[in-house]
Amino acid sequence: MNHRPDQQPGRHGDAPDPGSSEDAGARFAFEAAPLGLVCLAGPDDRIVAVNPRLCALLSATPADLLGRTLADLTDADAAAPDTASGAAVEQCWRRPDRGAVWVMVRAGPPRDGRRVLVVEAAEDHGAAARAEQTRLALASAGLGDWSWSPASGAITLSERAAEILGLHPGPSITWEELQLRLRRDDLERARALIHETMPEGRAYAIDLRYRRPPDDQEVWISARGRAQFGPDGTVTGMIGVVQDVTAREEARRALHDREQRLRVATSVAALGIFEWHLLDDQALWENERMWEIFGRRPQDGTISMTEFFRDVMHPEDKGPFRAAVAAAVQGEGVLHATGRVRRASDGTWRTIEMAGRFERDTPGSLPRRLIGVVADITDRRLAEERQTLLIRELHHRVKNTLATVQAIVGSTARTASSIESFYEAFVGRIMSLAHTHSVLTEDVWQTASLRGLLENELKPYADGPMTPEADGRVTLDGPAVDLASEIAVPIGMAIHELTTNAAKYGALSNRAGRVRVRWSLEPEGERVVLRFEWRETGGPLVKPPSRQGFGSRLLQRVLSTQVQANVAIDYDPEGLRLTMLAPMPKRNIALNPLAKL
Numbered sequence: 001m002n003h004r005p006d007q008q009p010g011r012h013g014d015a016p017d018p019g020s021s022e023d024a025g026a027r028f029a030f031e032a033a034p035l036g037l038v039c040l041a042g043p044d045d046r047i048v049a050v051n052p053r054l055c056a057l058l059s060a061t062p063a064d065l066l067g068r069t070l071a072d073l074t075d076a077d078a079a080a081p082d083t084a085s086g087a088a089v090e091q092c093w094r095r096p097d098r099g100a101v102w103v104m105v106r107a108g109p110p111r112d113g114r115r116v117l118v119v120e121a122a123e124d125h126g127a128a129a130r131a132e133q134t135r136l137a138l139a140s141a142g143l144g145d146w147s148w149s150p151a152s153g154a155i156t157l158s159e160r161a162a163e164i165l166g167l168h169p170g171p172s173i174t175w176e177e178l179q180l181r182l183r184r185d186d187l188e189r190a191r192a193l194i195h196e197t198m199p200e201g202r203a204y205a206i207d208l209r210y211r212r213p214p215d216d217q218e219v220w221i222s223a224r225g226r227a228q229f230g231p232d233g234t235v236t237g238m239i240g241v242v243q244d245v246t247a248r249e250e251a252r253r254a255l256h257d258r259e260q261r262l263r264v265a266t267s268v269a270a271l272g273i274f275e276w277h278l279l280d281d282q283a284l285w286e287n288e289r290m291w292e293i294f295g296r297r298p299q300d301g302t303i304s305m306t307e308f309f310r311d312v313m314h315p316e317d318k319g320p321f322r323a324a325v326a327a328a329v330q331g332e333g334v335l336h337a338t339g340r341v342r343r344a345s346d347g348t349w350r351t352i353e354m355a356g357r358f359e360r361d362t363p364g365s366l367p368r369r370l371i372g373v374v375a376d377i378t379d380r381r382l383a384e385e386r387q388t389l390l391i392r393e394l395h396h397r398v399k400n401t402l403a404t405v406q407a408i409v410g411s412t413a414r415t416a417s418s419i420e421s422f423y424e425a426f427v428g429r430i431m432s433l434a435h436t437h438s439v440l441t442e443d444v445w446q447t448a449s450l451r452g453l454l455e456n457e458l459k460p461y462a463d464g465p466m467t468p469e470a471d472g473r474v475t476l477d478g479p480a481v482d483l484a485s486e487i488a489v490p491i492g493m494a495i496h497e498l499t500t501n502a503a504k505y506g507a508l509s510n511r512a513g514r515v516r517v518r519w520s521l522e523p524e525g526e527r528v529v530l531r532f533e534w535r536e537t538g539g540p541l542v543k544p545p546s547r548q549g550f551g552s553r554l555l556q557r558v559l560s561t562q563v564q565a566n567v568a569i570d571y572d573p574e575g576l577r578l579t580m581l582a583p584m585p586k587r588n589i590a591l592n593p594l595a596k597l
Helices: 021-032 052-058 127-140 159-165 175-179 184-197 246-268 288-294 305-312 315-330 378-415 419-442 450-461 485-504 550-562
Strands: 036-041 046-050 089-094 100-107 114-121 143-148 154-157 170-174 204-212 217-229 235-244 271-277 282-285 334-342 349-360 367-376 447-449 474-477 482-484 514-524 527-537 566-572 575-583
Touching (some): 052 100, 052 114, 154 159, 159 170, 159 235, 170 175, 184 204, 184 217, 217 246, 271 288, 288 367, 305 315, 305 334, 315 334, 447 450, 450 474, 450 482, 450 514, 485 550, 485 575, 550 566
Parallel strands (some): 474 514
Antiparallel strands (some): 036 114, 100 114, 143 154, 154 170, 204 217, 217 235, 271 282, 349 367, 447 482, 514 527, 527 575, 566 575
């Protein structure tokens, strides 16, 4: 190393001359400075003086450093310190032993053609470079960093953070100004979260709605931050990152809306949603309807497919159901299967319909899981069976009605003496038949009230209430009896014929005559028999008919064949008497649409 003639090894260079007290004080300050100092001279920044602190930083002696240039210690592309601002820059200096040390360098103002650099060890060498790299990484991930100073209240934004918030980089907004751009409910949540996490120094994260200038477009931002503390425990600031999550939030809300629509649809359709994982034979039930269908509680747990076939499925339905599952696994993966399952809550058998799709990781591989829905179609199946039964009943009733009409036409024509008498008798009988059918149609059970049929025919001839207490011209005495459809029509026609005959020739043909009808239900073995009595008094003298008309044939034959009734007619001169014993058919529960089978 080259030395000037006036330099001696072991000294720190041409520091101020110790001859004067002023120079001696300056030399003392130079030598005793707690920071590394290097004095540079000339256009090539040659080292002319160093202090002990700098030598310690570089693990060097003054002889190792004096006479060398600054370029010998630093890289060619190292940032030069700014003399005007006095800001420190981070540099990597080479030691004489070829090692390296990271230092922070500040430049003092030049004096007498020389300048002094202040050098101190970088506490975290490479921090500035890493900070810039971190900022670039955050920006590439869509994140912008920010910091807040409690002294000024300003929030300093990076370029990416400023872009997200629609502001300028740097301290461009205060916390008070930022609050005005947040939704009130979001602001309250943010305040509460910061108040909760700040004392413990915990990080926080929150999604907020923010009105971005200049057009006040509302966007969603995700803010994360953490408080910073000084040595005395006071808050010295806050740092964090911000991200525009509008697209993510819109996608999340769209997914949420679709899930809600699906949930509403399945709820309205009473569908249970499930997943079945084939590898571990485990099921996930996604909604309450699944638990209701199988009559289980959440604490009971779901059932595997093994348990489903072993304990829940009806034995007669296991084969077809397994075949449907196997066909779906081996085919396109679409499952449609129906079967009966035993509901755990009450032990009843319910018919279910299962639809779903098997998912595969790759085409041709074994299915990984089954996603599907389950519907309880028990009521629908019963309704379909009931509808089929009702259609058969309707066909039978229409057939009988047409046969009855045909008989009415033929018999009325044979007994009528003129077109007028035919028309009168025919219309009356058809109207009575229509009334009986109307009563049957209006009733849920497809039945007709016996009292209602009697009142419909006899009311025009009554002179008051038709109760036994009134003791009027027409008396009806009996309990409430509902006639099933198969016997209501012939009995209704018989009542019409009895009333018509009484009005023309019997007790209702004059003012003195009376009609008394009594009925009761009597047990006879395993069945119930209707006892029906029709009695006329006070009318003209009764004579047996010289020939059998439609009314007689109806009373004798139709009631016997269609109702299986025993009919006895007494042509007493004092008044006609009819007694009928008719077995009551058992009700067909399936004909009641309100029944739960």
